[in-house]
Amino acid sequence: MAQPARGDGLDEAFDRALPACADQDPRATLPSRDGTSSEVPCLRVEGLTKRYGPSVVLDGVTLNVAKGEVLAVIGPSGSGKSTLLRCLNYLELPEAGRVYLNGELVGQDQDPGGEMRLWRAGQFAPLRRQIGMVFQQFNLFPHLRVDENIMLGQIKALGRSRKEAYDRTARLLASVGLEHKIHARPIELSGGEQQRVAIARALALDPQAMLFDEPTSALDPEIRREVLNVMQRLAEQGMTMIVVSHELRFAERVSNRVLFMAQGRVQEEGPPAQVLRNPVNSRTRQFIEALET
Amino acid sequence: MFSYWAEWLPSLLGALVTSVTLTAGALAIGLPLGVLIAITATASQRSIRYLVIAFVELGRGVPALILLYFMYFGLTQVRIRLSDTVAVMAALGLNCAAYASEIFRGALETIPHGQWEGARAIGLSRRAIWTYVILPQMQRNAVPPIIGLSILVFQTTSLAMTIGASDLMGLAANIGSVTFRYMSVIMLAGLLYAAVSIPASQVAGVLQRRRERRPAQR
Amino acid sequence: MNWGEAARILALGLPNTVVITLGAFAIGLVLGLPLALARLSRWSALNGPATIFIEIVRGIPPLAWIFVTFYGVGKVVGRLDPVFTAIASLGFVAIAYMAEIYRAALQSVSPGQLAAGRAIGLGDGSVLVHILLPQAAVLAIPSAATYCIGLLKESALASVIGAGEITYRAMLLTDRTLHGLDVFAIAAVLYVALSVPLAIFARWAGRRFGAHFRRRTA
Numbered sequence: 001m002a003q004p005a006r007g008d009g010l011d012e013a014f015d016r017a018l019p020a021c022a023d024q025d026p027r028a029t030l031p032s033r034d035g036t037s038s039e040v041p042c043l044r045v046e047g048l049t050k051r052y053g054p055s056v057v058l059d060g061v062t063l064n065v066a067k068g069e070v071l072a073v074i075g076p077s078g079s080g081k082s083t084l085l086r087c088l089n090y091l092e093l094p095e096a097g098r099v100y101l102n103g104e105l106v107g108q109d110q111d112p113g114g115e116m117r118l119w120r121a122g123q124f125a126p127l128r129r130q131i132g133m134v135f136q137q138f139n140l141f142p143h144l145r146v147d148e149n150i151m152l153g154q155i156k157a158l159g160r161s162r163k164e165a166y167d168r169t170a171r172l173l174a175s176v177g178l179e180h181k182i183h184a185r186p187i188e189l190s191g192g193e194q195q196r197v198a199i200a201r202a203l204a205l206d207p208q209a210m211l212f213d214e215p216t217s218a219l220d221p222e223i224r225r226e227v228l229n230v231m232q233r234l235a236e237q238g239m240t241m242i243v244v245s246h247e248l249r250f251a252e253r254v255s256n257r258v259l260f261m262a263q264g265r266v267q268e269e270g271p272p273a274q275v276l277r278n279p280v281n282s283r284t285r286q287f288i289e290a291l292e293t
Numbered sequence: 294m295f296s297y298w299a300e301w302l303p304s305l306l307g308a309l310v311t312s313v314t315l316t317a318g319a320l321a322i323g324l325p326l327g328v329l330i331a332i333t334a335t336a337s338q339r340s341i342r343y344l345v346i347a348f349v350e351l352g353r354g355v356p357a358l359i360l361l362y363f364m365y366f367g368l369t370q371v372r373i374r375l376s377d378t379v380a381v382m383a384a385l386g387l388n389c390a391a392y393a394s395e396i397f398r399g400a401l402e403t404i405p406h407g408q409w410e411g412a413r414a415i416g417l418s419r420r421a422i423w424t425y426v427i428l429p430q431m432q433r434n435a436v437p438p439i440i441g442l443s444i445l446v447f448q449t450t451s452l453a454m455t456i457g458a459s460d461l462m463g464l465a466a467n468i469g470s471v472t473f474r475y476m477s478v479i480m481l482a483g484l485l486y487a488a489v490s491i492p493a494s495q496v497a498g499v500l501q502r503r504r505e506r507r508p509a510q511r
Numbered sequence: 512m513n514w515g516e517a518a519r520i521l522a523l524g525l526p527n528t529v530v531i532t533l534g535a536f537a538i539g540l541v542l543g544l545p546l547a548l549a550r551l552s553r554w555s556a557l558n559g560p561a562t563i564f565i566e567i568v569r570g571i572p573p574l575a576w577i578f579v580t581f582y583g584v585g586k587v588v589g590r591l592d593p594v595f596t597a598i599a600s601l602g603f604v605a606i607a608y609m610a611e612i613y614r615a616a617l618q619s620v621s622p623g624q625l626a627a628g629r630a631i632g633l634g635d636g637s638v639l640v641h642i643l644l645p646q647a648a649v650l651a652i653p654s655a656a657t658y659c660i661g662l663l664k665e666s667a668l669a670s671v672i673g674a675g676e677i678t679y680r681a682m683l684l685t686d687r688t689l690h691g692l693d694v695f696a697i698a699a700v701l702y703v704a705l706s707v708p709l710a711i712f713a714r715w716a717g718r719r720f721g722a723h724f725r726r727r728t729a
Contacts, residue, residue, distance in 0.1 A: 135630075142646065152642075353706075354710065357667075370689065449572070452574065462574060469578075469582065483572070487571050
């Protein structure tokens with residue numbers, strides 16, 4: 001039977017698998033606390049704009065995420081947080097704006113005339129491989145077993161051998177405390193377990209950065225921690241992360257910077273202690289007060 | 294091939310009216326019967342429910358052509374002679390009732406249980422609950438598939454030709470047997486069927502999408 | 512009238528009924544998929560013609576397609592075998608209906624699956640083959656089974672061009688015995704007996720797979 005997924009047991013499993021994961025992606029650089037370091041940011045977004053019909057969902061969003069930095073994005077629903085993430089890996093196509101990965105313009109070609117020249121639909125796949133994404137609804141492939149879910153991208157997108165992919169899968173599952181579920185079907189897993197598998201699936205492609213789109217919103221409060229623990233470990237290993245979430249305590253403890261969005265714009269950003277404890281913007285204050293009560 | 298079409302078109306249009314009339318007759322029998330069956334299927338007695346299921350499965354499992362032959366050729370064995378019009382309407386009506394009852398049953402299932410409780414709580418009678426609460430709500434879920442079913446019934450009226458009726462297909466086959474231009478005249482008849490079916494299914498599609506955009510309950 | 516003897520005679524048509532049904536179904540099963548993909552394609556050069564084809568084929572009654580094939584094509588290439596004609600023309604219609612079934616199934620796969628497939632860096636072709644189609648195939652099972660029952664009943668239309676299946680034999684036997692009531696009742700029982708396993712399978716498959724992969728309605 002499944003072991004009860006307790007936080008402490010999970011930490012142990014993660015610790016055991018930690019070296020295996022860490023040497024995949026050694027990072028020399030320290031996370032910059034405010035994202036304004038002079039080195040090239042891992043992810044840079046400039047003037048990102050997205051409309052659905054008449055409504056403007058993203059209104060010229062600009063932000064930088066340094067290598068190894070954890071950026072928490074908070075804001076009311078409909079503020080454009082999820083759309084921001086989905087535009088970063090071009091799951092949705094922005095109307096204007098630029099995305100840079102390690103200083104390189106991605107998803108579109110430079111155009112001296114200022115016109116936006118998006119890549120063709122078939123060209124985004126290699127880019128998306130470099131940016132991992134975790135969804136609110138997990139989106140595991142229900143017709144595939146856990147190992148097949150994690151191996152699919154490795155084999156079809158990265159061209160790894162089955163053996164290589166399987167070994168990596170086993171190590172990753174151990175690191176999220178689910179090695180005993182390797183042959184399970186997604187439907188046999190709890191929500192928290194499904195989300196941990198989804199994280200492993202994204203990590204299997206050795207992404208440069210990870211995007212988390214409300215990863216715990218669909219989970220019962222008591223099992224959110226098992227997912228948050230995995231995310232915290234990942235942050236501690238130096239993974240570059242953007243986390244859209246309502247988990248303010250997680251944001252305060254784990255993130256380097258918090259960004260508050262409303263009406264498609266960045267309203268306020270700064271160190272967690274400042275934005276969460278002493279917001280300057282009145283809208284931020286209202287939002288945080290409403291969440292905390 | 295097209296030079297004859299102008300010559301045939303007026304009489305085929307007349308036959309199209311016959312086909313539409315047959316459709317209307319079948320629907321006039323089938324739809325009320327379908328509602329009745331769907332309501333009966335909610336009965337608490339198990340024996341009644343099984344009887345209803347048996348009827349529905351028969352109506353859906355037996356080819357419309359067999360039903361039609363049964364009505365037209367079969368009943369003469371017990372000295373009942375139905376005219377071709379009545380036989381078609383009766384056979385397709387029964388067939389339609391079986392399908393319609395499933396559509397209505399499906400629409401019924403989408404109505405939350407709370408609607409019944411709410412209606413009972415304000416003291417409505419069983420009859421009043423059906424009339425004022427349940428049936429009006431069923432309507433919105435049932436209309437698009439009922440249009441689809443009506444198109445199907447309309448196309449199935451083409452079977453009338455097999456018992457010698459002069460519906461659209463029957464007349465086309467007649468013209469074909471006289472002129473030996475089967476292919477041409479049946480294509481024209483087919484296009485006339487399509488000229489009715491396709492717009493109707495577009496309407497059903499629009500209604501369906503409109504319904505999906507506004508879900509009944511959150 | 513000896514019922515056992517009558518049933519035996521009608522059952523001689525059973526193989527042809529099954530062959531026509533399964534033959535036409537197989538054609539629809541295989542060729543419906545590329546048509547569905549064309550219909551869903553972003554390129555209007557593909558989805559336009561596919562949509563028009565589907566609408567016209569479904570807008571014209573199957574009986575008309577059978578006649579057009581039998582008399583029209585038959586006129587060009589010489590007399591066609593009735594069973595072959597029935598398989599070809601019902602199969603032709605089945606392509607359009609199965610395409611719509613596949614399309615509905617593909618569209619009811621949760622949109623998050625496409626996003627997740629793309630997010631792990633798969634190209635759209637890989638997402639289709641490894642993620643969407645396996646799920647859509649399972650989602651399509653109940654509707655496909657229901658459609659197969661529909662084809663079973665439409666196979667009766669083949670009797671009109673003299674294919675020796677159940678309905679044709681029932682006609683012959685009625686002509687000989689004038690016991691149409693009994694004969695068509697027996698034929699009805701045969702069709703229901705054939706459709707019941709399919710119907711049970713369809714209902715079971717609907718329950719078994721329906722909830723699994725379906726689009727979440729938030």
